[in-house]
Structures are given as structure tokens and as C-alpha cells.
Amino acid sequence: MPDLEQQLSELAAAIDWPATPHLKVVIPDRAHRSWLSLPARRGGSGWGRGLAVAVAALLIVALALVAYPPSRGAIAHWVNLHLNIERVEHPPTPSTLPSGTLGDQLGLGLPYTLSDAERLVDWRITVPATLGQPDAVYVKHPPTLGEVTLVYARAPDIPVSGQTGVSVLVTEARGRVNETYFQKIVGPNTTIEEVSVGGRAGYWISGHPHDFIFTDADGQPFFDSMRLATNTLVFDRDGTIVRIEADTNKERAIEIALSLQ
């Protein structure tokens, strides 16, 4: 009998691996690497250049510190004093947002530009005209055909969630709404009401829903979270499930839904 390791090596050629898919790798927009980052600045003007000069100066001081041991004490004293003064004069503004990207915190996937997100999914992503262009766009897999989330940091008349620092999330995924599924998982303080969104069947889930299930493109139940745990409008838009999460009323949510284009 051949050596066990030899037998294993011979098996390699016979393993029936699943077919390797053609990976669609769209490079994320660097301007959206972090949550709601400012538009990328080009060129070295203004504060950017000033900061670069300051960093370079600090680097030179640090090198001098290493190169000339006798001056180390004096330079260190100066650097320390300088940094202390800077801290007092410019205290950082406390951020209301949790650290890390929103995508990581809420499991939204990776950030993309809207046009790159379009290339990653097989449906046309709709954007609510009443809210305008989203502040950030995320795509995640699974579900199989992907799920797109449009993030709005601020929206007229809609409060910002203290937990996430955003006002509205619009989530789109291919699949079907299955009321039986999500009726079973809503909490006791949550109600579900059937609504019409421009003639399309939908549901207004009010209260504090945390979980959501829908039937994905493969016909399998897909478990997902309500990220804001607040009122949510769910409806089927031609085979795409649209969810609008916002701390608002039914009428406003439907108005947002009707403006999707």
C-alpha cells in the first residue's frame, strides 16, 4: 500500500472543488474609507499643506533628538511643552459617532461609490429624491446577490439616531418579503401594518424591531438586522425588497419610498 502522504497527494488532483466564480472586485472609493469622511482633497493647499509641514518639522526634530544625544533633554523638553500647549489650545471636539467605520459597526459591508455599487449588483439601485444623494453607500454579501445600504446622516424632520449617528438607512436586496417569517420574530412591542406604497404591497413595522427575515434570490430565508431598531417601512419593488429605517411616521416613510428613482 502506498505511503499515506503519497495517497493524500494523489488525491489532490481528484478533489471535486466547486467551480471558482469570477470574482467581481471593485475597488472601494478611497474617499469613503471611513464613515462619512470629508471629500478627498487634491493638491497640497491650505490645512493639508500646513499639516504636512508640521509633520515634517516634527520629524526633523525627532531625528535631531536621536542624532545629537547631548541636546536630547532640551529638545524633548521643547517638544513636550509644545505638544502640551497645542493640546490646551485646541481641545478635540468629542465625536458623537462610535469609532470605526459604520459599515463595520452595523454589518453593512464595504463602502463604495454609488456607481461602483451599481456594478456589484444586478439591479438598478434606486435613490429617494426627497433625501438626495446618500452620504455613504455600502454593499455586503450575503445575501447571494448582495445587499445595498444607502446611509443618510441627516434628513429633514427626522432625528439622528444616538446609537449610530445617522437619520435614515435605505436598504435594497433582491428577494421576496415573507410576512410569515417576520411576524414570528418581532418583539411584543412591535406592530406590523399592511400598507400600499404606490400600489405595491408593503408593511409598516413600528416599534423597535431588531430582526428581519426575507426570502433571498435563491429562495432561502435570509436573516438580517434592523440597524436602527426603529420604525421601518418594507416593500417589494419589482423583486427588490426595499427597507427604509428611520425614526419617523408612516406617511413620511411612504413619501420617501414614493420618491425612489
Added chain:
Amino acid sequence: MEGRPADDSELIARALRGDAAAYEEIVQRYQQIAFRTAYAVTGSAADAEDAAQEGFVKAFRALERFRPGAELRPWLLRIVGNEARNKIRSTGRRHQLELRLTEGFRPGDAAPSPEAVAVASDERRRLLAMVNALSEDDRLVITSRYFLELSGEETAAALGIPEGTVKSRLSRALGRLRARVEEAASA
């Protein structure tokens, strides 16, 4: 340059200069091993596809930190392996990896008799079934080293463990597999 495939360092340099086609070539070059490695970890083709895809995106973002002169493949497999494990954690589900043999596999180069093929195939199926029945750690290290044909360094990177642990884990896994094979042979 024409007629000669670009080497990895050349592709990385071009990708860092903003040449998307160069990074696409890197993806093409390594997507099969990345996907299969992720499949070995997750046991699910869908999760493996997601992990490989997200791994390549993250690798692109980290490309500036890639050490010049280092091997690209283990570096990519480390990222994809991490993504695969994250996928298991985030979805809360782990699929049992069930490797199978391709239909009509004919071991050996010569044209053996149908009976010989059947016997050899049966032996291989039994051996693969025994590998499938091993513990997850044992199965993963054997799959990585023998079926994916990863080096020790690549296996360590893909599984997120030190190379020394790969050696000791592989040795113990082979010992347990050998015991099962011998037990089956004597039964």
C-alpha cells in the same frame, strides 16, 4: 514585456500607481486558490466567494503596506483566510466541509482495467471519507497541505496559526488518520 507574464512585484507596482488592470490580473492569478482556501475554511461556496471577494478588496486597500520582495500568495491567503473566519463569525454558521472526488477520476497514467480503476477509486473514496470525518483542525491542515498544495508558510497564513503549529498539527492529524486507515484495513 510583451509575451511574458508580469511578475507579482511588477503588477503590485502598477496597481499602486493606479493601474486597475494590473490588480485585476492579480485577482485572476490568485482567485482560484483564494476561493478554494476560503471554501476549505467555510465549507460553503457562497461564503467562500464572499470571503475571497472581500479579501481581494481589503488586500488592495492594504497594498501600500505590502513588503516589497515578500511573497504575494501567502499574504493574500492570510487576508482571505481571515475574511473566511470572519464570515463564519458574522453569519454564526459553519458548514461541515465535505470534500468529494470528481466523477470519472482515473488514477495513474497508464490505462488500467475497469476493475483496477474501481478498486483504486474505492480506496480513494474511503480515504477521503476518513479525512472528512476528522476533527475540523485536522481536516483543515490536511486539506491545506495536501489537497490545496499550500506550503507550510501559506498554510500558516491561511489558517492564521504559526508555521510551527502547522507542523505539529499536521503530524498529529496524519497520525490520527493513519490509525483510522489501519483500523479499517484490519477490520
